[in-house]
Structures are given as structure tokens and as C-alpha cells.
Amino acid sequence: MVSTVVGAPVERREGLEKVTGSARYAAEHAPPRRVWAWPVPATVARGTVTAVDTAAAMEQPGVLTVLTHRNAPRLAEPDDATLAVLQNPRVPHRGWFVALVVAETLEDARAGAAAVQVSYEPEEHDVSLTMTHPGAYVPEEANGGYPAATEQGDPERAFASSAVQVDADYRVPPLHNHPMEPHASTAQWDGDRLLVHTSSQGSTAVQTVLAGLFRLPEDGVTVVAEHVGGGFGSKGTPRPDVVLAAMAARQTGRPVTLALPRRHMPAVVGHRAPTLHRVRLGAEPDGRLTSLIHEVTTHTSRIKEFTEQAAVPARTMYAAAHLRTVHRVAPLDVPSPSWMRAPGEAPGMYALESAMDELACALGMDPVELRIVNEPETEPHSGKPFSSRHLVECLREGARRFDWAHRAPRTAGPLRIGTGVAAAMYPVLVQPSTASAGACPDGTFLVRINATDIGTGSRTVLAQIAADALGVPLERVRTEVGRSDLPSASLAGGSSGTASWGWAVHEACTRLTARLATHTGPLPPDGLDAHADTAGQADADSPWARHAFGAHFAEVAVDTVTGEVRARRLLGVFAAGHILNARTARSQFVGGMTMGLGMALTEGSTMDAAFGDFTQSDLASYHVPAHADVPDIEVHWIDEDDPHLNPMGSKGIGEIGIVGTAAAIGNAVHHATGTRYRELPLTPDRVRRGAGF
């Protein structure tokens, strides 16, 4: 009997390659005769390109061609309008690419791009979101396919007649994903066959999209995403870089690399849209909610409807008989928003969990107890039973470890110190995938699946799943991931990767085990293999409400001299099914909480009303936390035995860490200062203005 390796803190298989620099990323694939491309962003917020003068650019040394809407290859119309690059002269927002320079070197391409003269017919633009924006409407669906509006009971009346009320507005600014590796693609054509190395969270999706755009059979396109330096949602589907690289390679007949400069990213890779929240909570004096109303207003671009689903968590969290959630979206002349780690949940739970803290204060009740008394028996919105829900256990375990019972705001010199709590949740998402498992004559096993390792350790955890399913030692299992010519699989997004891919891998390995059990004699030279496809299983409707839950506890110090807030302690407890790799899971939770810390204290982008772009366009001005901002982060989990998920019994863990962190920190700032802040991030100017010190 082989001992189980699922759950063990196995080290990442590609760790050595990464820390020694031998792991190659998309822009580092250098086929012979490879050239470089550099885009030209629009400098008006709305309008039409009237002329592109490329003469000066073409005279620059090394410049091979300049693609514009006039000469670029025609693409089939994409489902995602942000990919219709250089197809027409419209400028939907500042930073939209209006030309692409291809040159022998990166520097030549950049200089060429600077020399391109673009003329515009500009139009009046509007990039300013307000809660009462006249252009805002309730869409049919919010992101994720959720209904944009839900209503149960009579929430307005129940709120009006409730004994204790909270009615508060919260604001979350635009946020940027800014993965460490910018979006990059290297494309090369061999006749009508296209090979692309790209930085993507899912190369099967890139393959499908490119085949459609360039009118090729899917097997005429190979997409490789071997190593990916993060994405946080911004690489979930193809972005313009890969389309432009393929266009430029086709036009020039040379392999082309396009690595987006950091400053171009905010305009073209998606961002977390700003959300304006109004939350109303009505409660009985004992804390039980009678009414919960969460209304969200957000923006989208003129070319794509993307509605950050920030009111959706309120449909699951608490038992309130009267419940209303609604999203409104205003199309503005802004870059297209998209997914960013826990889209919807991250900003939505900031608002809801801040409001719960306000309610606890209004009731004079412990905020942990307030959440516990509002624990629902079934999912409030759907009425479905929970497949597993251990929010109360997470709160209690976290409170015990954090010594919550002895919390009291205190003063230490100029510092005010306080603590806060917030709940976390993230839905269980899972998608069909295919995988193969092979037994080789040399005694090793090969698992093949087009999973993507965006830095989380997918190769490693899939090998663990396979080893257990095959009943063999981990060292005998090899995994191949990150190529579209492997069995197709879903993308690394929605915290669904491991569940989706692992399911297919488990199934393939189980079938292989069965084949091997009936096989006699030595294996044939090609070995034996088995294939699995989880379509129809993984995407089957579940009668269960399936979500991961968690609890965050934070201690902060507020400096009364500067208004600076620094986190002193963060502690998270999560209930997310079986944890499949204790080491990489911890990294995911810690990383999510760190990103939540940034959302709370340092990260925020400003839409420049006059120019229509994001002001913070580099990592010097867009403040992701530095090491000095990040305290010791403690992570624990409660192992759940949930038979309604997948063969591994796992829930996704990539995003829940960011959900609720900002509320816990904001609630701690209130505890420390007595001032309630309702706009993120909690920077010194805001804190000082609110607290009056």
C-alpha cells in the first residue's frame, strides 16, 4: 500500500528551474529571425483615427512594418470586442492600440512607435462614474452568468420597520492585476500553421480564439504557456498581445514577440472596475437580520459589457428573509474591465462585511457572534442545502487562535491599535476537462493535460492526485501541462483549475488502473494509456450550494502623526474541502491575503477625468504592498469531508484569501480609531481627514 501523497506539502516540481532562471517565459522563446513589436496607444479618450502617418516610423532603423487599421490582416469578428485590434478606426478609450510597429529589435520597435503620427477626430468623453450616473442600467447578467438583480420578500419594507438599521455607502477604486510577468506572446507561422508562446491562464482558450480570428482549424494552432508569471485573472482569456503578435508575424513572415510594456497594461488587459456600494441591513435587537439590501453601481467600456458581480455574495452569506441584490452598470469611455482575483466577491465582501461590522457596533454585539446568529440553514437565495459550510467553525477557530476574546483597542505612544474580523466566501466552480494517463514500460507514468501553471504549482498537485489514483509513488509520475496539443482543459481561473483538471486526471488514472489490472505480461513498447473527459459530470447541475468559506482576523496600528495604517497581524482560517498540497495551498492563501492587504491599504487607481486614462501606470505609483507592508500572515484550515464536489473533495483556494481581508483590516481601523472609513484604500490622507488627527 502506497501512503497517500494528496495533502502533503510537496515542493513545486519546477521550483529549481524558476529560481535558477532556466524556466522560459513567453517572451524568452527566441525562434531564429525573431523580431519585436511595440504598440501605439491612442491619445484621445474617444474618437476616430483620421490618419496614421507611418513615414517617419518606417525611416527609423530596423523598422520592418507598421500595422494600422488600414493594412492589418482582417480578423473574423471576435466574441470579445477587445480583441478586434486594428480592424477599424474607432477609438473606444485612451490607450486602445491604433498601430503596431514591428522592428528588428525591441528598441527599434519602441523608437518606431514613438515616430508614428496619428491624427484623430476626437469626441467628448465621459469617464466619471457616479452612483446616479444617467447611463447606468441593470444588465441581464452580471459577470459569471449571475442574474443581475434578485429580490425575495419585501426588503425595503422590512428594512424600514427593522429595530436596528445600517445604511452605508462604500467605494472601491479601480484596481489593477499587475502580474509580475507582463502579457507577452511570441508568434510564428509555418504556412497556415500558427505556433504561439504566450503568457496565459489557459492555452486551450487561446487556441480556440486564435483559430476563430484567423479562420484556421483548431489543430492548425498550437499555443504554449509553459511557465506563466501570474495573471490574477488578466490572462484568463487572450488579450490583444497574442492577436497582434500573430498578425505581425503573418504580415512580416518573421516570428514576432510582443511583450507589453507595464504602462500599456492598465488600458488593455482589463482591470477591476470601481464599485460604488449601498448596503442596508435591518436587524432585530438580538442581531438576526430581517433585511439585507446590497446595491452596486459599476462601470464598463463602450465595447464590452462586464459587470463586476459584487452583490452576489450577499445571496449566500446570511439568513435574511428579505433580500435584494442589484447591479447597475454604466458604459463609459474607459478601458474594458475584466476579471481580477475574486471578481465580485473581493469588493462585494468588503462592503457587506464592513456593514456587518457597523451593525455589530450598532447592536453592541460581538461581530463574530453577529455572524454566527445569522448563519443560514440553506443558501438564502437558492434554498439549496450547503454541500458543506464551516463558516462558524472558521470564525470560532480564528477567534481562539487570535485571542479575539481579549480584544480591546489600545494606545501605544502615537499608535492606536485595534482588531477586526470579516468573513470570506468563494463559490465552488468546476469545468469539464480532458486528460490522459499512460503507463510506460520503464515503470513511470505520464499524465498529460493542458492545465496551466500560473505559478501555483499545478504540475505538482496533479502529480499528487495521479499518484494516489494510480497507487504509485509520486516520483514515478510525470506531468505534462501548458500546451494546447495536450488533452484540452479549462483555464486557471475562478479557483477552478485544480478541481477541474484534477477530476479529469483522477478519472484517467482510475481508468488506467483498471486497464492495468486486467493486463497480463509486460507492457507493450508504447505503454498503455487511458483517457478521460469530464464533460457532463463536472458541469452537471448540482443540487447543492457549494462554496468555500473563511474568516479573517486583523490587527492594525494607526499612526496618529502620519495617518499611516500598518497591519500588525493577519490570521485567516479557511474551510475549502480537502487541501491537496499543504505547502502550495498556504502560499495561495497567504498570497491572496497579501493582495487583500494591498486592496485595504495601498492599492488604488485613479481615472483621470480630463485625459481618460489611469494615472497610476507603473509599479512605482500603483502601490502593491512592499515586503515592509506585509506582517506575519498566519493561515489555518479546517479540513472538510464533502462528497458533493469532485473525486478529490477539494474546493478552490486561489481567490478566497483576498475575499474579506480588506473588510477585516477596515474594521480593525475602526476599532483602533473609532472612525468608520468607507472608501478604499485607507491611505494616510483619508485616515487623517476622517479621524481628525
Place this chain on the structure above:
Amino acid sequence: MKAFDYVRATSVEEACAALAARPGARFLGGGTNLVDLMKLGVEQPVALVDVGRLPLDAVEELPDGSLRVGAMDRNSDLAAHPAVRDRYPALSQALLAGASGQLRNAATTGGNLLQRTRCPYFQDVSKPCNKRVPGSGCGARDGVHHDHAVLGTSDHCIATHPSDMAVALAALDAKVELYGPGGAREVAAAEFHRLPGDHPEQDTEIRPGELITGVVLPAATGGLPSLYRKARDRASYAFALASVAAMLQVTDGVVERAGIAFGALAHRPWRARVAEEALVGAAPTAAAFERAVDLELSAARPLRDNAYKVPLARSLALDVLTRLAEPART
């Protein structure tokens, strides 16, 4: 790409000659700001004269008790120098509050003084900026100016100087040593940077062809209690929202000498002469500090979104002055 010549100078004279021979050339120190600006198209030098390896990295005690810092001394080395830590603690603190460890290892004393504003309009060649293109307008005045100046601005420019180090040098009465076509000269650190006025394209008093060769910290301020304090949006690698460097000499219960400079409030380190004058001769009390600082900051003219800087700078200054006065009171 835009080609440029690269020349490595081996002496100050050679560096200045090389620059003079190539109109449109720039000196290159650590390159932590200039190279970024070249990538952005803000700077397009025809040549770089690399002064990074000139023998100007010494920190030496001069016979009169002052401390001379070579222009090529790296920020991290200067911050760690025992004489600086002991005698000019505000300078060491200011250096360590700046940038990141990696940048401090590369950045030079001279380059730190000559770094350009991080105003986003200055850094974006698709937008108007009078500092980058005189007469093109100011995008920040009616735009995003949360981080911009509240003191000494002009209609043409509201940029701030980003350096932390320069703020401490201004408060400590340091002098900047220059060498150029007209020979060697000195400028007070507090006067080295300019206010924008009608010529925001001129950051400093440096003359064409001049090279910063060093900075002199005077004996008179050596050993006096001094502090630097900075408020920022994250704990490291962030420019100041406001900062203050101060030194205070208290004798027999009376302020004998004060040097106060604010950072991130103006186009240059803002030497608070008004506050200093108000303090000298007074007892170092909370009331005296408040009165002096308020007098100084009454000149502030904040815009729509940067008014927070005034009370923040006040709070920083009062905290620092109070702490500097504490040993003298007891």
C-alpha cells in the same frame, strides 16, 4: 532605436569636456531615473557621459570639521557611513526612507539631487507639461494632483521634487559643490533647487556644463540633534506625501539654531525660514513649535485634492520638533 553615444569619463575635467563637446549630452550617474526617462521618451540625450566611476565616492573629514561627500557615493553607502549616522542622523534617515534597497545601491548623491519630478504628466509624452515642453500647459493643475505641490507653485507648474535626501541636506545647511566651464563653485543645498516660476523646465541652479562633484555637510550642524520623518502610502518604495527634516540646537532652554525643511510640498525642498526665525530665541515649547510651523505653512495654497498635505506636514513637523527638544527639556 534613438542612437546615443556613450563616453566613460575618468576625471572631472574630462567629463565636463566630453559634455561640452556634445550639445544635448547628459551625465549618467546610477541611471535609476535617467534611464527610465529615456525609455519613456522624456529624455533623448545624444550622448551619455558616464560619471559613475569617477573617483568621487569618498566621504572625507575636512580640516574645518565639515564632512565632504563625493557626488558618486552611493545612497546606501552614504546612509551607512558612521560619520553621517553619528553627526547628521537626519541625512542617514532620509536616505534610508528613499526608494528601495536595490535603487539605493545604484543611486548616487549627485544623481539623487538631479532626479526629476515623478509628476505623471511630466512622465507621459502624450500629455501637456510645461516642465517637459515649455508652453505646452500643465495637465496636473486641473487634473490628478493629489501628490503635487502646495507651496511655491506657479501657474505653469505644480510639480514636487521627489528626493528625500535633498530635504535633509537643505535642513542641515549643506552645500553642493559644482565644477564646470566657469570653474568650481558652491551653492547652498537649500537654494540648489528652484521654484518653478516662469521656467519650470529648470529644476536647479546648475549651469550648462556643470557637474556636481560633491556635497559638504558643515561642521556647524554636525552633531546637532536632527531627525527625518516621512509619511507615505506604503511602508517602502513610495515617494513622500509629505516629509520633514529638522535639526534643533537648544541652549539654556532657548532655541539657538534651527534648520527645518519640508519635502513633497514644493518644487524644491522647502526650507522653512519663517518657522526657523520664529523659533530662534524662543523656548522650545509645543506652543512655540505650533506657532512657528503654522506661520510657515500659512503660505500654502493647496488645490482641490492635495489640501491634506498641509495638516500632514504640520503634524510631522510638530512630532519631529517635539522629539528633538525632549533631551534639552529634561
